[in-house]
Amino acid sequence: MPTNRQILLDNRPEGEATTGNFKLVTAQTPALQDGQVLVRHHYLSLDPYMRGRMNESKSYAQPQPLGEVMIGGTVGEIVESRHPKFAVGDKVVGMGGWQEYSVVDANQPGAVRKVDTTHVPLSHYLGAVGMPGVTAWYGLVKIINPKAGETMVVSAASGAVGSAYGALAKARGCRVVGIAGGKDKCDYVVNELGFDACIDYKQHKDAISLSKALKQACPNGIDGYFENVGGLVLDAVLLRMNAFGRIAVCGMIAGYDGQPMPLANPALILVNRLKIEGFIVSEHMEVWPEALKELGTLVGSGKLRPRESVAQGLQAAPEAFLGLLKGKNFGKQLVKLI
Amino acid sequence: MPTNRQILLDNRPEGEATTGNFKLVTAQTPALQDGQVLVRHHYLSLDPYMRGRMNESKSYAQPQPLGEVMIGGTVGEIVESRHPKFAVGDKVVGMGGWQEYSVVDANQPGAVRKVDTTHVPLSHYLGAVGMPGVTAWYGLVKIINPKAGETMVVSAASGAVGSAYGALAKARGCRVVGIAGGKDKCDYVVNELGFDACIDYKQHKDAISLSKALKQACPNGIDGYFENVGGLVLDAVLLRMNAFGRIAVCGMIAGYDGQPMPLANPALILVNRLKIEGFIVSEHMEVWPEALKELGTLVGSGKLRPRESVAQGLQAAPEAFLGLLKGKNFGKQLVKLI
Numbered sequence: 001m002p003t004n005r006q007i008l009l010d011n012r013p014e015g016e017a018t019t020g021n022f023k024l025v026t027a028q029t030p031a032l033q034d035g036q037v038l039v040r041h042h043y044l045s046l047d048p049y050m051r052g053r054m055n056e057s058k059s060y061a062q063p064q065p066l067g068e069v070m071i072g073g074t075v076g077e078i079v080e081s082r083h084p085k086f087a088v089g090d091k092v093v094g095m096g097g098w099q100e101y102s103v104v105d106a107n108q109p110g111a112v113r114k115v116d117t118t119h120v121p122l123s124h125y126l127g128a129v130g131m132p133g134v135t136a137w138y139g140l141v142k143i144i145n146p147k148a149g150e151t152m153v154v155s156a157a158s159g160a161v162g163s164a165y166g167a168l169a170k171a172r173g174c175r176v177v178g179i180a181g182g183k184d185k186c187d188y189v190v191n192e193l194g195f196d197a198c199i200d201y202k203q204h205k206d207a208i209s210l211s212k213a214l215k216q217a218c219p220n221g222i223d224g225y226f227e228n229v230g231g232l233v234l235d236a237v238l239l240r241m242n243a244f245g246r247i248a249v250c251g252m253i254a255g256y257d258g259q260p261m262p263l264a265n266p267a268l269i270l271v272n273r274l275k276i277e278g279f280i281v282s283e284h285m286e287v288w289p290e291a292l293k294e295l296g297t298l299v300g301s302g303k304l305r306p307r308e309s310v311a312q313g314l315q316a317a318p319e320a321f322l323g324l325l326k327g328k329n330f331g332k333q334l335v336k337l338i
Numbered sequence: 339m340p341t342n343r344q345i346l347l348d349n350r351p352e353g354e355a356t357t358g359n360f361k362l363v364t365a366q367t368p369a370l371q372d373g374q375v376l377v378r379h380h381y382l383s384l385d386p387y388m389r390g391r392m393n394e395s396k397s398y399a400q401p402q403p404l405g406e407v408m409i410g411g412t413v414g415e416i417v418e419s420r421h422p423k424f425a426v427g428d429k430v431v432g433m434g435g436w437q438e439y440s441v442v443d444a445n446q447p448g449a450v451r452k453v454d455t456t457h458v459p460l461s462h463y464l465g466a467v468g469m470p471g472v473t474a475w476y477g478l479v480k481i482i483n484p485k486a487g488e489t490m491v492v493s494a495a496s497g498a499v500g501s502a503y504g505a506l507a508k509a510r511g512c513r514v515v516g517i518a519g520g521k522d523k524c525d526y527v528v529n530e531l532g533f534d535a536c537i538d539y540k541q542h543k544d545a546i547s548l549s550k551a552l553k554q555a556c557p558n559g560i561d562g563y564f565e566n567v568g569g570l571v572l573d574a575v576l577l578r579m580n581a582f583g584r585i586a587v588c589g590m591i592a593g594y595d596g597q598p599m600p601l602a603n604p605a606l607i608l609v610n611r612l613k614i615e616g617f618i619v620s621e622h623m624e625v626w627p628e629a630l631k632e633l634g635t636l637v638g639s640g641k642l643r644p645r646e647s648v649a650q651g652l653q654a655a656p657e658a659f660l661g662l663l664k665g666k667n668f669g670k671q672l673v674k675l676i
Contacts, residue, residue, distance in 0.1 A: 230605065252605045262600035267568065267590045270616040278608040 001029045002040075002079075005314050006069045006099040012056055015259075017325065019318040021054065022070070035107045038080040041096050044314070044335040045073035045126035046321045047160075048228075048251050061280075070098035070317075073131055075115070075122050076337075083107070091115050093125045098317055100337050110285070119300040127332035128306040129295045132160035135281040136226065137291035139248030140168050142284070143277045144224035148173030151218045153237060156228035157198055158185040160306065160332035161250065164295060165226050166195050167304035171294075174224075177217045179210075179233060181327045188330070192305060201233060207264065210236035226250060235264045241272050249278040307331030339367045340378075340417075343652050344407045345436040350394055353597075355663065357656040359392065360408070373445045376418035379434050382652070382673040383411035383464035384659045385498075386566075386589050399618075408436035408655075411469055413453070413460050414675075421445070429453050431463045436655055438675050448623070457638040465670035466644040467633045470498035473619040474564065475629035477586030478506050480622070481615045482562035486511030489556045491575060494566035495536055496523040498644065498670035499588065502633060503564050504533050505642035509632075512562075515555045517548075517571055519665045526668070530643060539571060545602065548574035564588060573602045579610050587616040645669030 003026055010023035032038060053064040053071060064071055074096030078086050083106040086092070094112040096102035104112045115125050127133065136154075146152055152169040154162045157178025166189070169176045178189040178198040186198035197217040204210035214222065214236060221242035227234055230252030241247070252261065269276065298304035309329040311320035317335045324333045341364055348361035370376060391402040391409060402409055412434030416424050421444040424430070432450040434440035442450045453463045465471065474492075484490055490507040492500045495516025504527070507514045516527040516536040524536035535555040542548035552560065552574060559580035565572055568590030579585070590599065607614065636642035647667040649658035655673045662671045 234604070249608045252608055260602070261605060262602050263604040264598070264600050266572070266601040266604075267599060269614060270587045270590055273616045273618060273621070275613065275615040276607060277613045278611045280611060283611070 001031060002101060003027075004029045004099055004101040006097075007314060007317055008068060009054060009064050009066055009070055011066065012063075013054055017051060017054060017322060019322065022318045024315055029101050030103060032080060032082045032103060033105075034082050035105055037078050037083050037086045037092075037104055037106050037112060039074070039076045039092060039094065039096055039102050039104060039112065040079045041074040041076040041100055041102065041337045043075050043123045043126055043310075044096075044098060044317060044337060045130070046317065046324050046329075046333040046335065047073070047132070048325065050321065051325055071095065072097050073126050074102065075125050081106075086112070086114070091117055091122055093130065098314065100314055120296055123308060123310075123332075123334055124299055124306065126334060127160040127308065128164050128299050128304055129292060131281060132332065133164040133295040134288055134291040135250055136161045136164035137168055137295065138279060138281050138284055138287055139226045139250055140165055140172075140224070141291075142287065143248040143275075143279065144226070144246040146172050146174050146224050149175075150223035151175040151177065151220055152224040152226070153177045153179065153214070153218065153222050154226040154228070155179045155201075155233050155237075156251075156327075157189045157195065158193070158307070158331060159228070159329070161226070161228060162189075163193050163306050163331065164298075164304060166193050167298050168294070169224075170194055171298065171303070175218070175220075177214070177222075185330060188307065192307070194303075204236075207232045207235035207239065211239040214240045221245075224248075227252070231261050238263075238265060238268045238274075241268065241274055243272050245272060245274050247274060247276040249276060250281075309333045311335045313337070339369060340439060341365075342367045342437055342439045344438075345652060345655055346406060347392060347402045347404055347408055349404065350401075351392055355389060355392060355660060357660065360656045362653055367439050368441060370418060370420045370441060372420050373443055375416050375421050375424045375430075375442050375444050375450060377412070377414045377430055377432065377434055377440050377442060377450065378417045379412040379414040379438055379440065379675045381413050381461045381464055381648075382434075382436060382655060382675060383468070384655065384662050384667075384671040384673065385411070385470070386663065388659065389663055409433065410435050411464050412440065413463050419444075424450070424452070429455055429460055431468065436652065438652055458634055461646060461648075461670075461672055462637055462644060464672060465498040465646065466502050466637050466642055467630055469619060470670065471502040471633040472626055472629040473588055474499045474502035475506055475633065476617060476619050476622055476625055477564045477588055478503055478510075478562070479629075480625065481586040481613075481617065482564070482584040484510050484512050484562050487513075488561035489513045489515065489558055490562045490564070491515045491517065491552070491556065491560050492564040492566070493517045493539075493571050493575075494589075494665075495527045495533065496531070496645070496669060497566070497667070499564070499566060500527075501531050501644050501669065502636075502642060504531050505636050506632070507562075508532055509636065509641070513556070513558075515552075515560075523668060526645065530645070532641075542574075545570045545573035545577070549577040552578045559583075562586075565590070569599050576601075576603060576606045576612075579606065579612055581610050583610060583612050585612060585614040587614060588619075647671045649673045651675070
């Protein structure tokens, strides 16, 4: 049985998360039972939702238990199998957590899924053709339901969700405008991802200033907005929403550390007859096949070229995760484990 | 031609509205053209939306023009007709405005509609079986879409919209909880309107205190909320919404005077995967026949017994309107003009 390095949640953040909240340990992988497989992880996915799980307070999911391996999506390869449908060498995606190996009961629905790496690199199954891509798809297609010619905006535009959202909205004939932090990210969003415009929120210190930039970038107003960050970005977007606009709320990263994050002017919901809807993609497993098919085609045909930030080795995961929360990553944040 | 007393918007409020914003004038009604009818108003409806129209700022509707008769719903009787489908004596509902008579082009769709007063008193066509009733119906049926056994909450519960909402939700097998101002109103909401409970918001000075009272009144949480007021009531309700709850936003009376009215914790939209949707009932004319039919049946069968606050004479309208904005009315606020 191979030696397995793991990262546990050691204690909960007080305010901002720190590397001290995590603990690296070493364990032996247990012997397999019938129906189980041993997966060697090639990549670990780091995602903003993990910050919410680190808090004790009630959220949509149970808090991450202390002393257990941090939750997380992984892609890897079967290295031992006691399940007839999985063979050594199969490439699979699952929720293996922050560790180098995982033992998975392959009979549990959705616990481990084989993927085809002929046209799509393995790591993309954690990004554009994985949970973040389906997240963008659900918000755009099922909540915003865009019409050709409408203007679609997304925050954290250079990230895994934002880049997929842009490609999906362009494929539907929309004007697509991103919001991102810094000139490099904005250039990438426009030049490589094909957005019509991108606004650097770091150039704006309040919602009024940001909303003026949005007015320029969205001359016909905003019809659909995909919310990843909350805070003043949401305030600014609300000032530019058109009547009957739709907002899909997927993340509010600005509030994860527990600071108050009020919405300045909720009366705009009424004035503009907006629909605002929060969602969690794991509660809508029925759309995954349709969404993954479209996303795989976009990646395979080069219409969606997602960028990745790759940290090296499990021990780099905490620093990379904290950087992600501050927007230091550029594209999908991964940890390479092999 | 009869003499017609009218109330004009003379100047716009700075902060709170006052009687000085209005002006009473006298005019002669003009001679009728072909296709027109002259309506003598029996009742004028006073509604919170009028406050929004008094502001100059962009809202969903054009501002009320200065120097013109205030907008408003009316019921009355045809006293002169040059239209073949309307006869003297017909009872009609329309948007006659704050005046004693109106001349209406009866060919304009929806400008004037005959009503049957056999089972429903004329004044109720401005309330339970009129715009406020349809407003409640649309929010409950089309946005909240309640299931039997769910808990439905409404603010301004003793008013025209709130009372209709309660009856409609009870008819669908829901637990119905109101929020109203003062013991008398709460007693009426429970004893006469048949709500399961009613909370007096005046007994609570912050959102936390109000949310504790909501927890008691809604032991299974809140699945649907109809928002008439905004401010701390909305903050308190958000703390008690169940996962997949729905909020129909119809009014935010707390913000009409222009003071800031932030929403304390928008992250709850994500945590509880809420849907929040603003609407204006006049944009959904297609539902009116179905809604009015159900509302007429509820009133005719005594299952909805709306209360009315009636001010006497056109000159009483401004005071009555300002009282409505402060919650001084008890049930549907009307002005009797005859």
